[in-house]
Amino acid sequence: MAQLLDGKKTAKAIRARIKEEVDDLSGIASRRPHAVFVQVGNVPASTTYVNMKYKMAQEVGMLSTVERLPGEIGQQELLALLHKYNTDRSTHAILVQLPLPSHIDEFAVMQSIAPAKDLDCFHPENIGRMVLGLPGPKPATPQGILMLLDEYKIDPYGMNATIVGRSNLVGKPLGLLLLQRHATVTWCHTRTRDLPAACRGADLLVSASGKPGLVHGGMVKPGAVVVDVGTNYVAVTQPGGSMEMKLVGDVAFDEVEETASYITPVPGGVGPMTIASVLYNALTLYKLIEGIV
Numbered sequence: 001m002a003q004l005l006d007g008k009k010t011a012k013a014i015r016a017r018i019k020e021e022v023d024d025l026s027g028i029a030s031r032r033p034h035a036v037f038v039q040v041g042n043v044p045a046s047t048t049y050v051n052m053k054y055k056m057a058q059e060v061g062m063l064s065t066v067e068r069l070p071g072e073i074g075q076q077e078l079l080a081l082l083h084k085y086n087t088d089r090s091t092h093a094i095l096v097q098l099p100l101p102s103h104i105d106e107f108a109v110m111q112s113i114a115p116a117k118d119l120d121c122f123h124p125e126n127i128g129r130m131v132l133g134l135p136g137p138k139p140a141t142p143q144g145i146l147m148l149l150d151e152y153k154i155d156p157y158g159m160n161a162t163i164v165g166r167s168n169l170v171g172k173p174l175g176l177l178l179l180q181r182h183a184t185v186t187w188c189h190t191r192t193r194d195l196p197a198a199c200r201g202a203d204l205l206v207s208a209s210g211k212p213g214l215v216h217g218g219m220v221k222p223g224a225v226v227v228d229v230g231t232n233y234v235a236v237t238q239p240g241g242s243m244e245m246k247l248v249g250d251v252a253f254d255e256v257e258e259t260a261s262y263i264t265p266v267p268g269g270v271g272p273m274t275i276a277s278v279l280y281n282a283l284t285l286y287k288l289i290e291g292i293v
């Protein structure tokens with residue numbers, strides 16, 4: 001029976017360590033880390049995420065600002081606001097919550113955030129720095145997954161790591177970070193011919209496919225470490241007959257926990273680690289900008 005990789009507990013411990021470091025550094029530096037979260041429009045999920053990031057940044061002792069802009073705002077106005085924070089010496093980290101309204105060019109917005117303040121690591125320059133192994137922010141979910149593995153002393157060194165999904169946010173950068181940690185990486189995606197065979201070779205299997213139940217018991221090597229990045233909302237019928245939306249991952253948990261050595265739950269696995277990782281990025285950017293080593 002697999003051991004749970006408890007993201008909720010681990011994220012809490014990491015936030016406590018970040019708070020300690022923020023408190024220590026704020027004693028020696030002239031200012032505290034300051035993160036700015038920008039939301040355009042009022043997509044409810046974005047409001048939830050931005051509120052959570054704001055609250056957690058405050059809790060670890062950072063200064064934190066939320067800018068909520070109307071959905072009708074013009075792109076130039078948004079870029080002007082970002083320019084203000086790019087050039088503001090007391091701001092260390094900027095995040096623009098996605099998705100943006102369709103009249104705004106997301107890529108142009110991501111490119112207009114100063115790389116030194118790019119909390120999400122969405123800027124091409126920071127992706128390049130990550131690929132080269134240079135200091136800087138890292139994509140939040142992949143970095144959060146590595147932090148979770150580290151906490152449980154699971155070292156990817158020499159492992160066959162198979163990733164289902166090749167998104168710019170998760171699959172692609174995670175593979176590159178695992179390669180830096182000396183894993184042998186395989187990326188699987190919608191065109192992979194024999195997905196079960198590719199997965200069965202994995203010592204570390206990460207699913208970021210967005211398909212509930214895609215990874216089932218027969219796809220997992222005995223003793224493999226299984227990380228479920230899926231955040232899928234599915235309708236389930238309640239005992240009284242009413243329908244409710246439930247958050248599930250990509251992995252058929254009940255089957256896979258019989259085979260795996262470690263497994264992340266959904267919820268409470270990768271999700272909380274992503275937010276801890278965003279805070280870690282804010283601390284990293286702060287230290288680089290303020291010249292703290």
Ligand code: GUN
Nearest residue numbers: 095096097098099120140
């Ligand atoms: N929307 C969904 N996930 C993310 C994320 O990681 N960063 C930002 N900025 N927006 C998102």
